[in-house]
Amino acid sequence: MNIAVLLRAVPDPVEELELDGADLDRDFLGYVLNEFDDHALEEGLLLKEETGGSVTVYALGMADEVEQMLHTAIAKGADAGKKLGDDLDPVDAHGQAAVFVEALGEGNYDLVLSGVQASDEIDGQVAMLVAAGLGLPHVSVVVGTTPGDGSVRVTKEYWAGITADYDVALPAVLGIQTAREAPRYVAVARIRQAQESGALEDVDIDQPDNMSGVTITDMRLPDEGEGAEMIEGDEEAAADKVLELLQAAGVR
Amino acid sequence: MSNDVLVFVEHLNGEVTDATYELLATARKLAGQTGGSVTAAVIGTGAASLAGGLGGADQILVADTDALGAFNPQGHAEMFASLVTSRQPRVTLVPYTSVGMDVGNHVAAATSQPLVSYCLKVDAGDALTATCQLYSGKVEADVRVDGDTAVFAMLAGAAPADGGRSGGAGAVETIDATVPDLAVSFVGIAEPEAGDVDITAEDILVAIGRGIESEDNIEEAQELADALGAALAASRPIIDQGWLPKTRQVGKSGLAVKPKVYLALGISGAPEHLEGMRDSSVIIAVNSDPQAPIFGVAHYGWAGDLFDFIPELTDRLEG
Incomplete structure (x- = not known):
C-alpha cells in the first residue's frame, strides 16, 4: 500500500500564546508536529509494515521546525519526505489543502492520511478538504485501520467511546484521531542519520493564498482565571487551601 | 438564495442528539435575524420516526433509508449536500462532532461555500459573522465570512439544547431517499467495553x-x-x-x-x-x-x- 501522510506544524500547545492584532504573535512562538498528525504517521507506518509499500510524508514549510519534523518522520520509517516551500507565511486550511492536492496529484497513493484536526483550522479540516480536492472518499475521527483487498476497514469514533466500522474503497483519505498504537519514539541518532540520507526533498512553491473566504477580524485571550477563584501564594499555600476545599466538599 | 437556516440532524440509535437541539436553538435565533425559517434535514435509518421530535424546526425534510447504517460519512454528506444545493439556505449548521465533521467539510466543498469551524456563536446580520475557539480554546476569534452563504460547525454547548426542542411549525416533508453509489460502506457499531474503574x-x-x-x-x-x-x-x-x-x-x-x-x-x-x-x-x-x-x-x-x-x-x- 502506498501511503501519503500530511504533517502540519502547529503552535506548541503547552506554550502561553500572545496576540498581535487579529493573529498570534508568532515572533517567538514554538511549533510542534500536530499531535493528530503524529498518530496519522504511526497508523501509516503500521499499515506499511503489514502490507509493504511505502510512506511518503509531506509538510508545508510554514515554520522552522518543519524540516526536523520531516526528518523525524523519516527516521521513524517513512521512505521519503517532501517539504513544500520554505519560510512561508501562515495560510488557512483551504490554502494548505490546495497545496497538498497539487503535490499529491502525481503520487498515485492508495491512502492519504492526516490528523483529524488541528488547533488552528478555523475554516475546516485539511484532511477532508484534501479529499474533496482529490475527489476521494473520506472518513474522519479514525481510531484504527485494517488493510483489506482494494479497501481498508476503518474504525471511526462517534463519541463517548462508541465506534463504528466502515469498509472504504481505495484510494481514500482518512482523518486520523488515534493510531492503533501510541506513536513510536525514535532515537536522536536515527534522526541525524535521516538528515544525511537525502530522503527529504525541498519542493519550491510560491506563497499560497488564503482560500477559505473566512477572515479573522479580532482575536482575544480568555480573561485570566475567569470563573475560578485563584489561590494566591506558593504550593504550600495551594495545598493548604485545596485540603480545606476537600473538607468543605465533605470528601475528607 | 433563501433566507432560511438549514440544520443537519445528527441521530444515533433512534435518538436525536443534544448537539442537534443546540443547532436548532442557534437556528431559531438566526432565522429571527434573517426573516427566514428553520429547516431540519433528517437522513437515514429511522428518519421518519424522528421527525415528531423536531418541533424546533419550521420544516422537517425526511429522507428515510436503511441503506446508510447508523451513519455513512459519504452517504449522509452527499445527500445533505444535494439538499443544500437545491434549497440554497443562507446558513447551514452542522455540529462540530465526529459526524458533523464528515458532513460539514464535504458540504462546504461540494457547494463552494465558506466553512467556519469551532463556532461558539453565529450572527446573520448584513454580513455573516461568528465567534470561534482556536488553539484548544486558548484563543477566541471573531470572523467574517465573504459572500452571502456559509456552513458553520458549532461546538457543543454553543446554545442551550432546550432552546431547540420546540418553537417551530414542525411541518414534515418526505423527500427523495435515493442513496448515491458509495465507496464507504457501514459495517457495524460497537459500544465501549466496561473498565476496571467506573x-x-x-x-x-x-x-x-x-x-x-x-x-x-x-x-x-x-x-x-x-x-x-x-x-x-x-x-x-x-x-x-x-x-x-x-x-x-x-x-x-x-x-x-x-x-x-x-x-x-x-x-x-x-x-x-x-x-x-x-x-x-x-x-x-x-x-x-x-x-x-x-x-x-x-x-x-x-x-x-x-x-x-x-x-x-x-x-x-x-x-
Whole structure:
C-alpha cells in the first residue's frame, strides 16, 4: 500500500500564546508536529509494515521546525519526505489543502492520511478538504485501520467511546484521531542519520493564498482565571487551601 | 438564495442528539435575524420516526433509508449536500462532532461555500459573522465570512439544547431517499467495553493532562489519588499515548463525569475536555499557564507547577 501522510506544524500547545492584532504573535512562538498528525504517521507506518509499500510524508514549510519534523518522520520509517516551500507565511486550511492536492496529484497513493484536526483550522479540516480536492472518499475521527483487498476497514469514533466500522474503497483519505498504537519514539541518532540520507526533498512553491473566504477580524485571550477563584501564594499555600476545599466538599 | 437556516440532524440509535437541539436553538435565533425559517434535514435509518421530535424546526425534510447504517460519512454528506444545493439556505449548521465533521467539510466543498469551524456563536446580520475557539480554546476569534452563504460547525454547548426542542411549525416533508453509489460502506457499531474503574461513579477524580509530561510521572498522580481515595482520570492526550486505559478518559470522546470534586492537574481545558467535566460540583485546577481555559470553568485555581503541588497535597493527606 502506498501511503501519503500530511504533517502540519502547529503552535506548541503547552506554550502561553500572545496576540498581535487579529493573529498570534508568532515572533517567538514554538511549533510542534500536530499531535493528530503524529498518530496519522504511526497508523501509516503500521499499515506499511503489514502490507509493504511505502510512506511518503509531506509538510508545508510554514515554520522552522518543519524540516526536523520531516526528518523525524523519516527516521521513524517513512521512505521519503517532501517539504513544500520554505519560510512561508501562515495560510488557512483551504490554502494548505490546495497545496497538498497539487503535490499529491502525481503520487498515485492508495491512502492519504492526516490528523483529524488541528488547533488552528478555523475554516475546516485539511484532511477532508484534501479529499474533496482529490475527489476521494473520506472518513474522519479514525481510531484504527485494517488493510483489506482494494479497501481498508476503518474504525471511526462517534463519541463517548462508541465506534463504528466502515469498509472504504481505495484510494481514500482518512482523518486520523488515534493510531492503533501510541506513536513510536525514535532515537536522536536515527534522526541525524535521516538528515544525511537525502530522503527529504525541498519542493519550491510560491506563497499560497488564503482560500477559505473566512477572515479573522479580532482575536482575544480568555480573561485570566475567569470563573475560578485563584489561590494566591506558593504550593504550600495551594495545598493548604485545596485540603480545606476537600473538607468543605465533605470528601475528607 | 433563501433566507432560511438549514440544520443537519445528527441521530444515533433512534435518538436525536443534544448537539442537534443546540443547532436548532442557534437556528431559531438566526432565522429571527434573517426573516427566514428553520429547516431540519433528517437522513437515514429511522428518519421518519424522528421527525415528531423536531418541533424546533419550521420544516422537517425526511429522507428515510436503511441503506446508510447508523451513519455513512459519504452517504449522509452527499445527500445533505444535494439538499443544500437545491434549497440554497443562507446558513447551514452542522455540529462540530465526529459526524458533523464528515458532513460539514464535504458540504462546504461540494457547494463552494465558506466553512467556519469551532463556532461558539453565529450572527446573520448584513454580513455573516461568528465567534470561534482556536488553539484548544486558548484563543477566541471573531470572523467574517465573504459572500452571502456559509456552513458553520458549532461546538457543543454553543446554545442551550432546550432552546431547540420546540418553537417551530414542525411541518414534515418526505423527500427523495435515493442513496448515491458509495465507496464507504457501514459495517457495524460497537459500544465501549466496561473498565476496571467506573469514573462516572466516583466521588472524587484526580484528572491529569498533558502537563504530566511523561508516563513515569503518572505514579506520582496515582499516589495522590490513592491518598485521596480518588480514581485517576485523564484528558485525551494521556489516553492516546497509551499511558492510561480508554475507560479513564474524560471528555467528548470519553466519558462525561460529575464527581463531587474534580481535581484537574496539568489540563489546559480544551473544549472537548470541558464538555465532559464542567458539571462537576467542585472543580479545582492546577496549571502552569494562568490563561489556560480550564480556569474559566474551574471554581478554584492555582497557577503553578503541578510537580510542586502534588507532593505537598499528598503529604497533607497522608500525614
